[in-house]
Every structure is written in structure tokens, then in C-alpha cells.
Amino acid sequence: MEQQLPRSNNSTTRNLVDHVATGLAVLSTILVVTPLVAIFAYLLFKGASSLNLAFFTQVPKPVGEVGGGMANAILGSGIILAIASLMGVPVGIAAGIYLAEFGRNTRFANVVRFTADVLNGVPSIVMGIAVYSLIVLPQKHFSAFSGGVALGIMMIPTITRTTEEMLVMVPNSVREAALGLGLPNWRSVLSITLRTASPGVITGCMLAFARVAGETAPLLFTAFGNSFWSTNLNQPIAALPLQIYIYAISPYDDWHRLAWAGALVLILLIVVSVALVRYVASRGTLKGAA
């Protein structure tokens, strides 16, 4: 240690400082946990009292009419997330495989890794603009597909990095055993290495999914929103976060009520997937690697 202990040997002062520091740490913990508890309590309180069957079965009512639900938004979110996952998961996993199995310790892989990390930090609204000018402007209309693309791109970096980290944990003996049995390399990577690391890889995919499931900003000018049933990928489509936003900034009490219900449903969706992730991770990440 280049630093010396304090010159003052007055242990009372030092103990006092110690206690103050402890108190401050405890205080900041309380201050962090309070808003969290407040948010969840409010969500449960407001959301649960507004949830009913109509929320899951009906489409939004026009302004002035009480009732209605977000059935179309739930379906729309499902469709957009399905497109996003179809795009983001294979590409993300493949890039992760490259980083862990082929490019390890190469300069190119380092650059890819760094780019993925940087891409992860690009604000979601910027992703929305890029996809808007890439897909929506040439097509001249908003679409479910473009929303899916925007979210899919956002999933890739997360999945790539977690896949890589999980694959790196697989011991070499497993790979060599597979190759020793005469498997071609691609088969060994897909059925042995990737399979061994699968709980961790699934964790990464779920994390990415949970992250984009609540994204609103990139959908504002891609999926755009829709008050009616729509399953057409080429048309504007409703999405849960988008609908919550529209209702939250509206001046109508009944819409505020629906926004809280929507937020509760969205949070439950995300918390359930995060909890699932932790369960899977605690059970099997080290399968074969430990």
C-alpha cells in the first residue's frame, strides 16, 4: 500500500468516522430500496384493481367510452417480439460461437466484442430512427415487421456476449472427446459445446428478451401503434409498452387506469422471465463445465 494509515491515532474519532460511514451506507441502501418498493406497491395496487377479463379480451374503446382492453396490444407485442427473437437469437448465438470457438484471442474478435458492447449502449430511440429510415421510409408505411427488426437488432449484442461467455466455460476435454469420436467440427460445436452451455445461453436470450419486451422508444416510429386488431406484418401494429405510453400521457382517468393495468401485465411478463432466468441459471449453468 502506497498510502499511510491516518496520522491521528485518536481511536474515538476513527471509530466515529467508521460508524458514520456505516450509517451512510445503510441510509443509501434504504434510499435505493424505497422507490423500488414504492413502484411495485403502486403497480400492484393500481394495476390489480384495474385488471379484469375485458383487459385481455377487448380492443381499446374510443375516447369517452369506459372500458375496453389491450388484447390487440398484447397480441401485437407477441408478434413483434417473435419477429425480433427470430432475427436476434440465431445471429446473436452465431456471433457468440464465432467469438468463443473460432476467433478467441484474435484481434478481429476483440473488435467485434467491443463493437457489440458499444452497440449495446446505443440509445433505443436512435435504433428507432435508423430502422425508420431503413425500412419505413422506403416502404412509406409503418409496419409490425420494422418494429420487430428494431427490437431484434437490440437483442443481438446481449445474446452474443452471454453466449460467448458461456461457451468459453466449456472445458476443452469435452470438445476433444467429441472430435475424438469422429464428429465434424460444426457438429461438435452445435451438439456438444453449445448444448453443454445451453442453460447459460438460454439465460442470455431471456435477458435480451426481457430487455426489449419493455422497449417503447424504437417502436414509436416503426410499429407505430394501432387501435384495432391487426396481425398483418405489413401494417402498423399495437404494442403493450406503446399503448401504456399513449394512455399514460392522455388526459382521461379511464385510460390512466388501463395504463396501470398494462404496466402491471408488462412487469409481470418481464419479472417472470427474469425469475425463470435465475432459476435456470442457478440450476444448470455449470452443467458439464464445473
Next chain:
Amino acid sequence: MDSNTQQIRTRSFAPSLSQTAIAGPSTSRSGSPAAEDPSPSPVRSFLHARGSSAGSDRAFRWLMVACALTIFAIVALIATELVMRSEMSIKKFGFGFFVHSGWDPVTGDYGALPFIYGTLLSSLVALAIAVPLSVGLAIFLTEMCPGPLRSPLAFLTELLAAIPSVVYGLWAVFVLVPILRAHVNPVLGATLGWTTLFTGPNYGIGMLAAGVILAIMILPIISSLTREVMSAVPYAQREAVLALGATRWEMIRMGVLRNARIGIVGSVILGLGRALGETMAVTMVIGNRPEIVRSLFAPGYSMASVIANEFSEASDDLYLSALVEIGLALFLVTIVVNALARLLVWAVTRGAPVRVAA
């Protein structure tokens, strides 16, 4: 739990320590074996050369390379699209766009200064609130927390990162803003009004509300990364300081915080990057008025929120182009901020054994 933190969490070791490290980099605290390097093993190259599937192997390899290249392609595509679509505004206004403070779609007068000001100010307020709290939380969780409490508390704070931005916004509009308006702002105005930061009409909505909600949102990122770099400091360091007669706080200050400081700075910058680009919650509470006012009570506007609010209504090309240019600026700034943060965190965590993230 957040993807950003997730990635960095897996490698941890302080650089200043790795030179003096007592334990070699291959000894992992979590008990997992050190990562093995698959490529240079002679057994593998022998088996590869012998295989009859060289063709399919090569195809597979190139497919994986192509997917890795996709990541570059995406970043390049975003950049070119943004530059292309903002060309008109870049040509018309030049650099003056960023130092001019008009915003009038009717007369075609655009300047991004109010939005830059709003983004910077709300992010700074957020950092001012979030940094002490998250470092305090990290200290509590790594050094003081009784064992049974640690895991639930860590899980709770990670849950904060899982809440979508729009839900934060909803909560801020209906809970936080009324609280600020009725209880917090009058007190701030009375006690700190002389700084002129807390003056003017008290709407509740405004810079302060945006800063507070941003602080709550970036807390989990900063604190979980800080926790990670702090727990990467070897126990021998702590024990050595304690053996010299230090109190617990002196141990934390000299043994832990000093060694983890670069990583902590990195995590703060990463939190800043997140705050700069945050859109929905800020849009809902910042007030959406393109003015530069010193008071934190006053409504403002941020770069991300002006895009969110006006992009789909932008009627003429120049308007759209100006908005895209704001997006381009946001893109470049967040890239620089994130790259800087990554480099700092990498500098700290480089060469460490891979651990299971969860």
C-alpha cells in the same frame, strides 16, 4: 438485471492488483476452472486435419464469421442512415446547429442547444443523486451486509433494472411528480433558493423530476458494476489493511475503494451513457419546452424526447433532417461515452478468470 452489467460482471480483477497479485489469474474465487483455449491444441489440429468434413466445417466457420460481421454492419448501417437523412440539415446549418437555440418548425429555424442543455443537465442531476447512493449501496452489499440479506437485496436492486422505461415514466407522472410538487420542491426552494437552481414556478414536472427518475433508472447499473469491481479486490488486501489496525471504513477506503476506483469511474460513465439516451421516462416528466432556464424547477426538453415527440409529426424534409441530426449527435456521443467506459472497465477486469454471471 441488465445486459450491460451482465457482460462485464463476468471478468473481474483490478489491474493495480494483478501486478502484485498473490493469487495467479487462473485461481478463481468462484471455484470455476480457468477458461481453456481451444485453438492451439495439437490434438485438435490433428483431428481437424484428419476429418473428412473439411468442407462443411469451413462453411460453418464462414457462416459464424458472417454473423459476427453483422454486428459491424449494423453499426455501420445506423451511422450511414443517420448521416444520409440528416445531410440536408448538416449542410444548411453546419456546426451552428449545436450552438443555436431556436426551434421553430414554422419558420424553419432549428438549433439543438436547448435539447443538448436539457440532456446534459438532467443527466448531471441524475449522476449527482445516483453516484453517492449506488456507491453506498455497493459498499453496504459487499462489505457490511449480513449474509442472509445480501442475495435478496442484490436481487431487488437488479429488479430495478428490469423495469421498462415507460413504467418508470408512468410512476413518475402519477406518483413522483405530485410528491415533488407538494413536499420536496417547496423545501428545496426555501432552503436552497439562493443558489437560483431551485427557483421559479413549481409545476412538479421539469428538470428535477427528470433527473430524479433518471437517477432511479441508472442506479442499478452503477451499483452492480461497482459491486463487481469491489468484490474483485482480493481478500488479502482487506486483511492486510485490517491487520495494520484499520477500522472497517478505513479498510474499505484504502483497501477496496482505492483499488477499485478506475472501475467505479467506468461504471459511472456507463451510467451516464445510459442516462443520455434514456427516452420515455424523461419525455413524460421533463415538460417538453425547448428553453434554456437555469432553475431545475423549470420544464425543459432533452435530445431523445424531442425525437420521440416530434419525429412522426415532422411534416417537411428539413424538420425531419434536423431531428435526425439530433439523433446522430446522440448516437456519436453515446458511442464515445460507452467506448470510454468500456475501456476503463476492461482495464480493470482484464485477464481475470471467467465466472458465471447470474
